[in-house]
Amino acid sequence: xxxxxxxxxxxxxxxxxxxxxxxxxxxxxxxxxxxxxxxxxxxxxxxxxxxxxxxxxxxxxxxxxxxxxxxxxxxxxxxxxxxxxxxxxxxxxxxxxxxxxx
Numbered sequence: 001x002x003x004x005x006x007x008x009x010x011x012x013x014x015x016x017x018x019x020x021x022x023x024x025x026x027x028x029x030x031x032x033x034x035x036x037x038x039x040x041x042x043x044x045x046x047x048x049x050x051x052x053x054x055x056x057x058x059x060x061x062x063x064x065x066x067x068x069x070x071x072x073x074x075x076x077x078x079x080x081x082x083x084x085x086x087x088x089x090x091x092x093x094x095x096x097x098x099x100x101x102x
Contacts, residue, residue: 024060028099029082031062036078044068044095057096068095 032038042049044056049070057075059066062082076088081100091097 024062024064024099027083027086028060028101029062030060030076030079030088030098030100031082033078033080038066038069041069041071044070048094055090055092055096056094057090057098060097060099071098 038059048056051070054070054072056068057071058068059071059075059079073090075090075098079088079098081088083100086100086102089099089101091099
């Protein structure tokens with residue numbers, strides 16, 4: 001029984017690594033608008049963001065996902081989609097996701 005449990009843990013760990021290492025689809029890419037930056041966005045701590053009005057999220061950039069950073073819920077006002085036929089959306093979770101959708 002112990003071996004079975006170890007195999008499940010090993011399998012789940014491998015699956016978690018592979019799923020988090022996946023790149024970003026071209027349709028999901030967001031870009032910063034002219035003059036904007038993430039300079040005011042601190043990294044998330046183990047328990048999330050210190051500011052209760054911010055959420056911890058990964059931003060889907062053209063080179064991959066950003067590290068989890070603290071962003072406000074209106075982050076999409078500072079971003080634009082690489083594909084103009086899509087719109088920016090924030091998905092809740094820990095960490096959340098900021099990406100473009102249909």
